[in-house]
Amino acid sequence: xxxxxxxxxxxxxxxxxxxxxxxxxxxxxxxxxxxxxxxxxxxxxxxxxxxxxxxxxxxxxxxxxxxxxxxxxxxxxxxxxxxxxxxxxxxxxxxxxxxxxxxxxxxxxxxxxxxxxxxxxxxxxxxxxxxxxxxxxxxxxxxxxxxxxxxxxxxxxxxxxxxxxxxxxxxxxxxxxxxxxxxxxxxxxxxxxxxxxxxxxxxxxxxxxxxxxxxxxxxxxxxxxxxxxxxxxxxxxxxxxxxxxxxxxxxxxxxxxxxxxxxxxxxxxxxxxxxxxxxxxxxxxxxxxxxxxxxxxxxxxxxxxxxxxxxxxxxxxxxxxxxxxxxxxxxxxxxxxxxxxxxxxxxxxxxxxxxxxxxxxxxxxxxxxxxxxxxxxxxxxxxxxxxxxxxxxxxxxxxxxxxxxxxxxxxxxxxxxxxxxxxxxxxxxxxxxxxxxxxxxxxxxxxxxxxxxxxxxxxxxxxxxxxxxxxxxxxx
Numbered sequence: 001x002x003x004x005x006x007x008x009x010x011x012x013x014x015x016x017x018x019x020x021x022x023x024x025x026x027x028x029x030x031x032x033x034x035x036x037x038x039x040x041x042x043x044x045x046x047x048x049x050x051x052x053x054x055x056x057x058x059x060x061x062x063x064x065x066x067x068x069x070x071x072x073x074x075x076x077x078x079x080x081x082x083x084x085x086x087x088x089x090x091x092x093x094x095x096x097x098x099x100x101x102x103x104x105x106x107x108x109x110x111x112x113x114x115x116x117x118x119x120x121x122x123x124x125x126x127x128x129x130x131x132x133x134x135x136x137x138x139x140x141x142x143x144x145x146x147x148x149x150x151x152x153x154x155x156x157x158x159x160x161x162x163x164x165x166x167x168x169x170x171x172x173x174x175x176x177x178x179x180x181x182x183x184x185x186x187x188x189x190x191x192x193x194x195x196x197x198x199x200x201x202x203x204x205x206x207x208x209x210x211x212x213x214x215x216x217x218x219x220x221x222x223x224x225x226x227x228x229x230x231x232x233x234x235x236x237x238x239x240x241x242x243x244x245x246x247x248x249x250x251x252x253x254x255x256x257x258x259x260x261x262x263x264x265x266x267x268x269x270x271x272x273x274x275x276x277x278x279x280x281x282x283x284x285x286x287x288x289x290x291x292x293x294x295x296x297x298x299x300x301x302x303x304x305x306x307x308x309x310x311x312x313x314x315x316x317x318x319x320x321x322x323x324x325x326x327x328x329x330x331x332x333x334x335x336x337x338x339x340x341x342x343x344x345x346x347x348x349x350x351x352x353x354x355x356x357x358x359x360x361x362x363x364x365x366x367x368x369x370x371x372x373x374x375x376x377x378x379x380x381x382x383x384x385x386x387x388x389x390x391x392x393x394x395x396x397x398x399x400x401x402x403x404x405x406x407x408x409x410x411x412x413x414x415x416x417x418x419x420x421x422x423x424x425x426x427x428x429x430x431x432x433x434x435x436x437x438x439x440x441x442x443x444x445x446x447x448x449x450x451x452x453x454x455x456x457x458x459x460x461x462x463x464x465x466x467x468x469x470x471x472x473x474x475x476x
Contacts, residue, residue: 084159090140090251094147094214102177109175109214109261110152120268122195125259127154137173138164138253139209142241147214155253164251169206171239171254175261176212183362184394186224192260194231194275195267202473204232205258209239216241223365226343230286231279233474264401276368276402277468281475283369284351287344292352297330298454300447301349303358303366304337308433309381310359317438321357324447331451338363354454357447359436360384360409364395371466372403373457375450382415383431387424403468407450412437 095111102108106115115123127137135154138161143149155161172193178185197203210217218240225236241252264272283289292299302318304310311317318335325331334353338346350356350369357377358364367376376399384392399406414437418427469475 082159084156085161088138088153088155088159088161090138090151090153090161092148092214093139093141093150093152093211096148103262107175107261109147109211110259113259115262117266120271121199121266122192122260122264122271123262123266124192124196125257125261127254127257127259128157136160136166136253136255137257137259138251139173140249140251141209141211141216144216147211150211150214150216153251155251160253161251164253166253166255167207168255170203171207171209171257172205173209173257173259174211175214175259176210176217178212180210180212180217180220180224183221183223183365184398186221187227187365187368188263189260190220190224190228191272191275191279192263192267193228193258194279195264195271196258196260197232198274198278198473204234207237207239223343223346227279227283231282233282269401272401273372273403274469274472277372278472278475280369280402281467281469282473283347285475287347289344289348289351295330296332296352298325298328298332298354298451298458299352300325300331300333300355300357300451301353302333302335303356303363304335305359305361305363306337306339309361310435312435312437316440317443320438320440320443321447324444324451327448328451328455338366354458355450360392360395365398367395367399367404368402370404372468373461373465374404375454376404376406377446377450378406378409379436380409380411381431381434381436382412383418383427383434385411387428387431407446410439410442410446 091110091112093109095108098104098106098108098111106113110125113125115125116129117123128134132154133156135156138153138155139150141150141152153161155164160166174189174193176185176189178189180186180189193205210220218238220236220238228236267275300321302321304314318333322333325333334349336349341349346366347369350366351371353370353374355375355377356364356367356370357379359379359381364376364378367374376395378395380388380392396406398404415431415434418430420426467475
């Protein structure tokens with residue numbers, strides 16, 4: 001008897017394989033989607049970092065956290081700002097490691113920072129700039145006796161140091177290795193700011209901060225201060241950081257700071273003359289000085305001193321140059337004591353001067369107020385040539401920088417001998433402020449030659465050259 005055929009109840013192998021493939025494919029697709037999403041988020045974060053690379057660290061992370069799929073709390077953002085505040089490092093304004101080369105390169109003043117400079121332009125620091133991440137300059141700089149106790153730092157605007165005050169506007173920070181109350185040294189340290197003023201579309205400061213060897217100074221020579229007021233068109237406000245109290249150590253930060261520590265260093269001769277042209281023009285506008293007397297062909301001015309480095313016989317010296325001036329039609333001699341004149345009286349006097357005659361001294365800084373191509377005649381006591389060093393040539397330099405002609409110097413060969421022949425420093429202390437004699441023959445010939453030379457130069461001068469600063473920062 002035939003047995004019935006049995007049918008297989010086991011599933012087909014092909015069907016089982018198809019089900020497994022479908023399940024595996026679904027799992028792989030999910031993993032791929034997750035990986036793609038992770039890559040996209042990572043790409044988004046990196047893109048945000050690149051887009052905000054020029055901002056401060058706090059601003060970068062704040063933007064990333066607020067504009068990506070990541071979230072953060074207010075406390076987290078504040079914590080990040082606190083960390084940036086704590087990362088601000090204050091360094092000594094006067095770095096004693098560089099005492100032996102205090103004026104070289106980065107100097108010992110803000111020694112960790114380097115200057116900016118374009119060819120022929122002034123050397124300066126400016127904060128904030130992109131190179132330092134847009135950070136602001138902050139100072140703890142009130143000490144007036146030891147510059148190494150004062151300090152500076154750079155800080156991000158979003159994370160200023162604890163208890164810091166932010167000063168708006170432009171702040172000029174000056175380093176002077178010498179003295180703000182000496183007209184020559186004060187003028188030398190300030191003229192670089194005028195160069196920046198010209199370079200920066202005539203931008204003017206809200207305040208000045210003055211340092212000498214890192215020590216705070218709160219005043220300068222009135223002549224210099226008034227010249228700056230005339231040049232920048234406003235009162236010179238010198239920062240003193242308050243008069244004391246519990247907040248003496250609190251930092252002060254500045255919206256925009258310009259720092260000078262090299263005076264006129266690096267400036268081309270053309271740039272220096274441009275600066276003095278502007279200062280001369282602005283001083284005359286400030287003092288409302290008009291044109292000069294048309295009947296005067298050459299103005300000769302003797303700037304006199306009382307006491308140190310004055311003439312032994314002032315009337316005899318005046319008489320010699322007066323006689324030579326009288327020989328030339330249209331020559332006028334004026335004798336003046338600058339310390340008895342106001343700033344504007346000095347500006348008016350020098351505006352009509354073509355030849356200035358004076359002993360070596362700060363009063364010779366008035367030469368910059370003459371028209372270009374004015375002549376300078378300088379006189380020295382005995383001993384200066386041998387012992388005074390390069391400082392005796394500062395008015396040669398100033399004449400060159402301001403477009404004047406230095407006509408040489410007369411050095412008195414007569415004077416008391418030094419009782420310390422083997423000690424130049426002690427000898428110079430005696431010669432420095434000695435009185436000055438005269439040589440009638442030499443002075444007559446010298447004066448006659450210079451006066452005639454000036455008349456010849458003026459006859460050949462282009463009238464347009466008398467206003468070289470016309471159109472510059474309000475000059476006309």
